[in-house]
Amino acid sequence: MAFKVGLLGLGTVGLGTVEILGDPAQRHPLVQELVIHKVGVRSLDKPRDPRIPKEILTTDLESIVTDPDIDIVIEVMGGLEPARSLMLKAIQHKKHVVTANKAAIAKFGDEIFTAATEAGVHVLLEAAVGGGIPVIAPIKQSLCSNRIRTVTGIINGTTNYILTRMQLEGGDFAEILADAQKLGYAEADPTADVDGLDAADKIAILASLAFGGRIKLPEVYCEGIRHVSAIEIGYAEKLGFVIKLLAIAKRKASEEELEVRVHPTLVPKAHPLASVNDVYNAILIEGDPVGQVMFFGRGAGAGPTASAVVADVLNIAALLKTDLSELAGQPPILDPLIACAHQHYCAIAPMSDLYTRFYARFLTRDYPGVIGKIGTCFGDHEVSLESVVQAGFRDGAAEIVVVTHEVQEGNFRNALKEIEEMKEIEKVASVLRVL
Numbered sequence: 001m002a003f004k005v006g007l008l009g010l011g012t013v014g015l016g017t018v019e020i021l022g023d024p025a026q027r028h029p030l031v032q033e034l035v036i037h038k039v040g041v042r043s044l045d046k047p048r049d050p051r052i053p054k055e056i057l058t059t060d061l062e063s064i065v066t067d068p069d070i071d072i073v074i075e076v077m078g079g080l081e082p083a084r085s086l087m088l089k090a091i092q093h094k095k096h097v098v099t100a101n102k103a104a105i106a107k108f109g110d111e112i113f114t115a116a117t118e119a120g121v122h123v124l125l126e127a128a129v130g131g132g133i134p135v136i137a138p139i140k141q142s143l144c145s146n147r148i149r150t151v152t153g154i155i156n157g158t159t160n161y162i163l164t165r166m167q168l169e170g171g172d173f174a175e176i177l178a179d180a181q182k183l184g185y186a187e188a189d190p191t192a193d194v195d196g197l198d199a200a201d202k203i204a205i206l207a208s209l210a211f212g213g214r215i216k217l218p219e220v221y222c223e224g225i226r227h228v229s230a231i232e233i234g235y236a237e238k239l240g241f242v243i244k245l246l247a248i249a250k251r252k253a254s255e256e257e258l259e260v261r262v263h264p265t266l267v268p269k270a271h272p273l274a275s276v277n278d279v280y281n282a283i284l285i286e287g288d289p290v291g292q293v294m295f296f297g298r299g300a301g302a303g304p305t306a307s308a309v310v311a312d313v314l315n316i317a318a319l320l321k322t323d324l325s326e327l328a329g330q331p332p333i334l335d336p337l338i339a340c341a342h343q344h345y346c347a348i349a350p351m352s353d354l355y356t357r358f359y360a361r362f363l364t365r366d367y368p369g370v371i372g373k374i375g376t377c378f379g380d381h382e383v384s385l386e387s388v389v390q391a392g393f394r395d396g397a398a399e400i401v402v403v404t405h406e407v408q409e410g411n412f413r414n415a416l417k418e419i420e421e422m423k424e425i426e427k428v429a430s431v432l433r434v435l
């Protein structure tokens with residue numbers, strides 16, 4: 001039995017996918033049953049790998065998603081449109097869809113999964129989060145007996161590379177970003193990565209799967225790493241932390257609301273995520289009763305990402321092979337562990353309700369009693385301090401670094417507003433959350 005596949009996009013991930021499908025030896029035998037029927041590209045004239053027959057290339061991507069011979073559409077063109085419309089059209093034409101497109105799924109997942117449930121087809125997206133790292137299938141399947149408590153991830157390779165180099169070399173954000181762009185690690189427009197938007201798309205997807213409801217992307221708190229300076233990395237190091245861009249989704253045992261957030265975070269050096277460096281990704285999941293499980297590997301790149309794409313295609317092919325509904329004249333049955341059939345929206349708590357530790361750095365005039373005034377103000381707002389150090393002098397001002405106990409973010413922000421107004425305070429130079 002052969003399963004016909006249509007590929008939308010022949011860039012990094014598309015070529016990685018062609019590579020695996022064209023070389024089935026020593027892989028699962030089902031790989032041999034997958035046939036690339038058509039490939040959608042922008043230009044037919046571009047010189048291409050001779051293993052891709054010219055006859056299967058087309059610039060008419062609609063003809064792929066409507067082709068009655070095609071069983072599975074792989075969307076690896078990226079972007080919001082026309083990726084969204086093409087996926088919807090493929091679904092209308094009863095094709096299963098495999099996508100690596102976290103941006104389109106985080107934004108239009110509700111529309112796409114509703115259409116898929118109605119049409120009785122699957123939309124799989126393992127490659128969209130953590131590239132080749134298995135994380136979506138484990139959440140949906142292997143961990144499905146658990147109540148998931150927390151998903152904490154380093155899920156953007158570009159920012160992890162920049163922060164790792166800042167930590168090792170003491171360099172500043174802008175110079176290391178420029179270097180990362182020269183080396184091809186960071187995109188020419190690095191906004192989605194460095195401003196946390198890529199990680200926000202990915203944690204919205206993970207939260208939706210882990211907590212069984214839809215997530216409205218604008219409700220995901222998102223803070224990037226542009227303001228993380230070499231000074232903060234240096235103090236974090238002295239205090240026993242490294243700084244990582246964490247994406248966190250959490251449900252407290254007694255509450256219905258979720259926290260879903262992305263921000264640079266001081267991570268204790270002994271924490272399992274602290275040693276995840278360079279472009280590597282890792283996702284730590286805590287479930288009841290499984291406890292902590294961590295997934296680690298390459299979150300991007302042609303091979304790793306295509307590994308996840310082809311695994312999704314094989315899962316669909318396996319379902320098609322064993323589904324007898326069509327023979328019996330019945331509508332197709334969706335596998336409840338693989339489909340995303342939930343329809344309700346999760347309630348997301350405002351950041352002011354969050355309980356977390358904070359790190360703050362103040363530049364102050366060197367008056368006697370300034371540490372006491374800061375401490376009193378925090379105390380008045382129920383913000384308990386774990387440590388306060390006068391770290392030295394910078395630019396003629398005394399530098400005071402504070403780490404709080406776990407406090408309510410709203411209380412901390414109110415205290416900070418009052419501290420900012422004090423005549424002794426020149427500047428609140430930095431505020432970061434602490435894990």
Ligand SMILES: NC(=O)c1ccc[n+]([C@@H]2O[C@H](COP(=O)([O-])OP(=O)(O)OC[C@H]3O[C@@H](n4cnc5c(N)ncnc54)[C@H](O)[C@@H]3O)[C@@H](O)[C@H]2O)c1
Pocket residue numbers: 008009010011012013014040041042061075076077078079082100101102103127128131299300301302305
């Ligand atoms: N590259 C990675 O490591 C990686 C990792 C995880 C997820 N992803 C996701 O995979 C998807 C593809 O990423 P990529 O790195 O392969 O991108 P890419 O830019 O290398 O490839 C995309 C290809 O699609 C083609 N394309 C785009 N619009 C088209 C159109 N309208 N008609 C015909 N062709 C069109 C482009 O010409 C390009 O060749 C994106 O959604 C990305 O977020 C990529």
Ligand SMILES: N[C@@H](CCO)C(=O)O
Pocket residue numbers: 128131155156157158159193198299300
């Ligand atoms: N730009 C993404 C690629 C993988 O999604 C990253 O840096 O992690």
Ligand code: NA
Pocket residue numbers: 126127128129130131132133134135136308
């Ligand atoms: Na993955």
